[in-house]
Amino acid sequence: MSPQPSTSKDTSQPKTSPGGPGSKVKTTPQKGKRSKSRSPSPRPPRSLKDTDYIEDTLLEKSGVNGDLKVTYVDSEEMLFDEVLKLISRWDPDILVGFEIQNFSWGYLLQRASHLSINLCALMSRIPEDKRKSSFKAESDEWGADHSSEIHIAGRIILNLWRLMRHEVALNIYTYENIAFHVLHERIPHFSFQTLSSLFNHRTHLYRWRFIQYYLTRVEGNMRIIDQLDLIGRTSEFARVFGIEFYHVLSRGSQYRVESMMLRLAKPMNFIPVSPSVNQRARMKAPECIALTLEPESRFYPDPVIVLDFQSLYPSIMIAHNYCFSTCVGRLDYLKKAYDGPIEFGCTNLRITPSTLDKIKDHVTVSPNGVVFVKKHIRKGIISSMVDEILNTRIMVKKSMKEYKKDKGLQRLLDARQLGLKLIANVTYGYTGANFSGRMPCIEVGDSIVRKARETLERAIQLVEDTPRWGAKVVYGDTDSMFIELKGRSKDEAFVIGQEICDAVTAMNPKPIKLKFEKVYLPCVLQTKKRYVGYSYETPDQKEPVYDAKGIETVRRDSCSAVSKILERTIKILFTSRDVSQVKEYILKQCTKLMQGKVSMQDCIFAKEYRGMKGYKPGACVPALEIAKKLLRNDRRAEPRVGERVPYVIVYGSPGLPLIMLVRQPQELLQDPSLRINATYYITKQILPPLDRLLSLLGVDVFSWYNDMPKVVRVLPQSLMPAEKKKGTISQFFSTVNCPVCDKLTNQTICNNCMQNPQMVCVSLCDRITKWEKVHQTLIQICNTCMGVQDERQPCDSLDCPIMFRRVLAKQDHHKADQLRVTLEKALEF
CATH class of the missing domain: 3.30.420.10 (Ribonuclease H-like superfamily/Ribonuclease H)
Known part of the structure; x- marks a missing residue:
């Protein structure tokens, strides 16, 4: 329309x-x-x-x-x-x-x-x-x-x-x-x-x-x-899950699982349990957690192979027939089954002694002591559902390879396989959601987690007990292993990694399968779920891919300057293996930040706003402070719940609390007297993640910063508003540097430079021409983007890097006018 x-x-x-x-x-x-x-x-x-x-x-x-x-x-x-x-x-x-x-x-x-x-x-x-x-x-x-x-x-x-x-x-x-x-x-x-x-x-x-x-x-x-493809993909999800279009966007994963599960349960005459809130509260708490090893935090120059179980939780449900409908109850409770109903999840389970006698030779016991019947007695609804989902996804992905030329069909099939993947991965969560779940059963959820933990432990033991591999597991998390191969090459790592996958897959029932994911060379393991490395996914891959999990380069709770500096530092370390080059780069970036030569866009934080009712009384939160300022000017300007509110930290009077230094980016652009608080950004944002990384190598980043000479950027008096010139310390530093050689002087141009007027003229004219050319080029870029020649430059998009460069170029253009006046005075002299 x-x-x-x-x-x-x-x-x-x-x-x-x-x-x-x-x-x-x-x-x-x-x-x-x-x-x-x-x-x-x-x-x-x-x-x-x-x-x-x-x-x-x-x-x-x-x-x-x-x-x-x-x-x-x-x-x-x-x-x-x-x-x-x-x-x-x-x-x-x-x-x-x-x-x-x-x-x-x-x-x-x-x-x-x-x-x-x-x-x-x-x-x-x-x-x-x-x-x-x-x-x-x-x-x-x-x-x-x-x-x-x-x-x-x-x-x-x-x-x-x-x-x-x-x-x-x-x-x-x-x-x-x-x-x-x-x-x-x-x-x-x-x-x-x-x-x-x-x-x-x-x-x-x-x-x-x-x-x-x-x-x-x-x-x-x-x-x-x-x-x-929001409409097409959401429609396909609705078709796969069997729910309404809008419910795909507004409802959670439990709603999807239940929709698919009940379609299978209805022909078998099963009715889902509807426990009350009190029944859920009385249910036993979970006893098992996934296996997450504490990594050996250090720098790994040798290959580290990463192996991952393919859909471990769904595979365990299929292999061991874990389901609501196949669970007999805890082994400790079955001895009381002769006396009446036994405790089972949120409710009770009544099972007769004659039934127990018939199935006693046809059951499996999970590692945490819960009994399930085998497939030939009754195949579980959840295991059947997950089995069908995984098999269907394999067929869909096979069809995608056969119909590569049909783009429309490719998008449809890709949406379908993605929906099947999502539903398979959240099925376990439906069984173990003991707090807000629709039909939780802690016996089933704990059994899945405990069996997955046992599977990973057995795989780790097999790796470390095989001498010919010479491998050591340095980290494990739920369904993955990080294995160090000391003294081995990258090609040998691929061969050994595939052998480990085949051996672990052979010792587990189908469809449990260990997949080879990648090789890290080199890498750094910081703590649980935080690591970074250069990854190779195939033996013939020449250039590595930077891969990070959990560290500041992939997180959004800080500003861009932190992630950019940290990522560049890691790449220098991995490429050169030289700490001196890392030190040179970090000190250079700190100097640029103190001199004000970095883009303000890299210093913008963005935090989610939770609404006025989402904070405690008296809370000092930057997003809340910005929202209050906006509301004072316009009652319709309050950010929406969940909106990420941008802000920066500026310099202020000594002793002011940090919350008083929070400003909107627009305020910083409109008020030249405000400056980015370089000390805060360096000491509180940039150096801590660098220290967490480089301290593993025995390096103290904070000592580097403390020993470096500090640079102070002084704002020219002409750029400051008239009402802020008086009473500022900047007025005492208005003419302390020579514009040619940048040495301290009390004159417009120092005596040494005035002895060579030709050099002064060429140097200042070249600088003026460069500033004016950059300013004019940026204006042309903005005019092209707006589609019209407009001298006012009304665009104020905080997401465009050109706007911030244009503001700095405008200041340089203003300084060029001052240099031109200085040059004329020098020539007259």
């Missing part, structure tokens, strides 16, 4: 910002305009002999022509009538908006509520039933951080940015950042003030930019959905 901007006269418009991405466009028509619907597509040229003059519409005067179908109305009430006609005509199943609560459809619903129009009920497919259509404008309900607060009967509402949180791992989920990482395009961002000025300009020259801004976002929403 093509977007259809509308215009209206609004006599009761509140003082709020224009609608956000994906919202309808509302404009103010000219006086005397007819209420008429027509397309502003190019018309045949008018001749001078025409007697009837057709006046241009508002958007045609602004140069907005083409395929847009625009409807003009006389009032805002009529505008909503046109919206309802549009919905009635197309009858969409899905309504999409990038931010559905504050902007887009949410903005329309709030305006309709202000005009006493129940738009939710009128948009629904059951207009008479108003109870199923609702919109909560002020309070977050449970689940709003997963889907949407808008509920319209018969239609699906998709809040796109919330869906993106589960699709792509980003630091900030703004439209511009998502568009760059998904569509690989840079899209400018304008403030509401800028958009209002473009639309309400006294001429018609700039209104097209407003229209184009929102049309780009409406079309971009659809392109993002298509690029990620």
